Amino acid sequence: MDGARRRFLEWSLGLLAASGLMARRQEALAAEPPEVPTWMTSPGAGFNEYGAPSKYESKVTRTFGRSQAGTTGSGAIRTPLEALDGTITPSGLHFERSHSGVPDIDPVKHRLLIHGMVKRPLVFTIDALLRYPMVSRVHFLECAGNSQLLYQPTPPSLTAGQTHGLVSCSEWTGVPLRLLLDEAGADPSASWLLAEGADAAAMSRSIPMAKARDDALLALFQNGERLRPENGYPVRLLLPGWEGNMSVKWLRRLKVVPAPIMTKDETSRYTDLQADGKSLMFTYPMEVKSLITRPSHGMSIAGAGLHQISGLAWSGNGKIRKVELTTDGGRTWVEAALTEPVLPRALTRFRLGWKWDGAATVLKSRAIDDAGNVQPERDKFITEHGSNAIFHCNAIQAWSVSANGEVKHVYA
Amino acid sequence: MSTRELARAVIAMVFAGCASAQVEKPNLGRAATPTEIAGWDISIGPDGVGLPPGGGTAVKGAAVYEQKCQACHGTKGAGQPNDRLVGGQGTLASKTPVRTIGSYWPYATTVFDYVRRAMPYVQPQSLTNDEVYALAAYLLNLNGIIGESDEMNAQTLPNVKMPNQPNFIVVYPGTGR
Numbered sequence: 148m149d150g151a152r153r154r155f156l157e158w159s160l161g162l163l164a165a166s167g168l169m170a171r172r173q174e175a176l177a178a179e180p181p182e183v184p185t186w187m188t189s190p191g192a193g194f195n196e197y198g199a200p201s202k203y204e205s206k207v208t209r210t211f212g213r214s215q216a217g218t219t220g221s222g223a224i225r226t227p228l229e230a231l232d233g234t235i236t237p238s239g240l241h242f243e244r245s246h247s248g249v250p251d252i253d254p255v256k257h258r259l260l261i262h263g264m265v266k267r268p269l270v271f272t273i274d275a276l277l278r279y280p281m282v283s284r285v286h287f288l289e290c291a292g293n294s295q296l297l298y299q300p301t302p303p304s305l306t307a308g309q310t311h312g313l314v315s316c317s318e319w320t321g322v323p324l325r326l327l328l329d330e331a332g333a334d335p336s337a338s339w340l341l342a343e344g345a346d347a348a349a350m351s352r353s354i355p356m357a358k359a360r361d362d363a364l365l366a367l368f369q370n371g372e373r374l375r376p377e378n379g380y381p382v383r384l385l386l387p388g389w390e391g392n393m394s395v396k397w398l399r400r401l402k403v404v405p406a407p408i409m410t411k412d413e414t415s416r417y418t419d420l421q422a423d424g425k426s427l428m429f430t431y432p433m434e435v436k437s438l439i440t441r442p443s444h445g446m447s448i449a450g451a452g453l454h455q456i457s458g459l460a461w462s463g464n465g466k467i468r469k470v471e472l473t474t475d476g477g478r479t480w481v482e483a484a485l486t487e488p489v490l491p492r493a494l495t496r497f498r499l500g501w502k503w504d505g506a507a508t509v510l511k512s513r514a515i516d517d518a519g520n521v522q523p524e525r526d527k528f529i530t531e532h533g534s535n536a537i538f539h540c541n542a543i544q545a546w547s548v549s550a551n552g553e554v555k556h557v558y559a
Numbered sequence: 560m561s562t563r564e565l566a567r568a569v570i571a572m573v574f575a576g577c578a579s580a581q582v583e584k585p586n587l588g589r590a591a592t593p594t595e596i597a598g599w600d601i602s603i604g605p606d607g608v609g610l611p612p613g614g615g616t617a618v619k620g621a622a623v624y625e626q627k628c629q630a631c632h633g634t635k636g637a638g639q640p641n642d643r644l645v646g647g648q649g650t651l652a653s654k655t656p657v658r659t660i661g662s663y664w665p666y667a668t669t670v671f672d673y674v675r676r677a678m679p680y681v682q683p684q685s686l687t688n689d690e691v692y693a694l695a696a697y698l699l700n701l702n703g704i705i706g707e708s709d710e711m712n713a714q715t716l717p718n719v720k721m722p723n724q725p726n727f728i729v730v731y732p733g734t735g736r
Contacts, residue, residue: 215641216631216640216641217630217631217640217641217680218680221680246677247677247680247683260591260595260596260599261588261591262591262596262600267588267590268590268591268596269588269589269590269591270588270589270590270591270595271587271588275585275587275588276587278585278587279585279587280585326584326585327588329584330584330585330586330588331588341602343601343602347677347680347683348676348677348683349601349676349677349683349684350677351602351676355731355732357732399599400599400600402600402602404602404604406604406605406606407604408602408603408604408672409604409605409665409666409668409669410602410669410672410673411669411672411673411677414664414665414666414669414727415658415660415663415664415669418727420651420656420658420663422652423652424651424652424656424726425726425727425728426651426663426723426726426727426728427727427728427730428727428728428729428730429729429730429731430730430731431730431731534654535651535654535656
């Protein structure tokens with residue numbers, strides 16, 4: 148084994164140790180050649196009707212904060228971004244934000260009503276929707292409240308997923324919304340659409356008709372299978388690149404209206420309070436953002452040498468054009484390699500080989516999208532927007548690496 | 560016509576059929592009746608269109624609040640264990656802003672819309688329209704926005720001026736922030 152490979156292995160083992168999987172290291176060593184591993188000396192397990200991850204990956208789970216007092220389903224659960232690679236989030240690890248639990252919807256009984264300023268108010272069954280022409284698109288979904296802990300005055304001691312895991316990415320398959328709006332004969336002068344879910348909060352948002360007619364989908368499938376209940380089964384709205392709350396789950400009603408309804412979740416929430424006391428309303432696209440997922444907070448780098456930095460970038464305004472990394476606390480920046488395909492409004496994986504000299508340093512990533520938007524440094528972001536906005540934080544994430552290899556969240 | 564030519568002709572006809580099927584719209588929705596729409600259409604915008612008959616005052620609302628809301632939102636909307644509903648005016652530009660109906664919400668109609676569709680948390684859509692109007696009146700009165708005996712109904716509710724409404728800046732459509 149050459150030096151670089153050995154150091155990479157050591158770093159990998161360091162990660163395993165950091166994630167509490169030391170036992171696995173012992174087993175791995177026990178299967179070193181020339182020993183024949185035990186799993187080759189007797190037949191393996193039989194078949195499963197529905198597969199599950201390896202039992203050795205049982206620690207790779209979502210992180211649940213807490214539900215609102217007295218409730219069980221009013222809150223959010225986050226994707227373990229630091230444990231994943233590639234760009235597609237496994238459906239079982241997709242983040243979830245729900246306002247009053249996950250409804251148990253019988254797809255045979257579910258109905259979608261389209262009404263309001265239309266020539267023909269229509270009711271659709273799920274079976275009917277499944278007969279429409281569909282398209283498949285890879286898109287991220289990000290809660291508007293993702294990364295909000297970066298508004299705090301001190302950096303949270305939490306993993307990448309615990310801090311930024313309200314973003315996930317799936318291949319969504321469904322019916323372009325414009326087809327149904329055309330069939331209903333939506334009034335061309337109507338510029339808004341009210342979308343409402345069939346959960347116990349009847350969560351609702353006003354959607355600009357321009358977006359509805361542009362790239363909005365009625366999503367029925369996620370990563371090839373029907374939507375998961377917590378992601379809107381049997382049908383959800385999907386508004387690529389826009390704050391996740393607008394992609395209304397368990398969609399039951401679309402009302403064509405002349406003006407925004409000003410629902411609770413577009414007035415009292417999902418508006419961004421600025422330092423001067425004014426609030427920004429209808430800040431729909433999720434801004435350009437990136438973060439290094441490996442190494443990241445809570446991991447340990449086992450020694451100097453060559454390491455692979457890996458992370459995610461995305462923009463609600465289009466494609467990622469470029470991700471720049473600094474491994475010296477911001478003195479110099481180098482361009483990372485983007486893994487193809489780079490898709491609009493989708494998670495994009497970036498990678499960079501890094502030769503660590505063993506000295507303490509700070510790692511950061513900075514994304515730039517094809518509209519020219521540049522991810523801002525945290526201090527600039529806070530100066531501009533204050534610390535009260537809760538939503539739409541896309542500040543640069545910094546990780547410190549100490550001389551002993553420990554990686555921590557810092558503001559730098 | 561040989562068998563091969565016949566097969567080609569059939570294939571051509573099938574493809575022509577597919578092409579015309581693609582421009583045809585599926586049209587698989589059935590007409591919704593006015594009664595069906597009325598049963599589902601619970602959204603109320605700032606213009607108040609769709610607000611139902613009925614009404615209520617803060618005095619009536621206090622009784623409903625104590626019975627159905629206080630356990631989660633505290634005495635007189637003071638909050639705890641869940642969201643505070645009252646007060647906070649003048650705090651939005653401070654380091655510790657308090658967002659309540661009175662200090663933050665831009666439209667009074669939203670109170671009716673949201674309470675009717677989603678509250679009480681364990682029994683959404685269980686309140687009568689009179690109860691929802693009364694609760695809206697109670698919460699607006701506690702926030703000093705309307706008087707104790709002002710009735711909230713389909714005419715009065717949309718006319719309530721919320722103090723923080725002028726402080727919202729609509730970003731869409733535009734280039735973002």
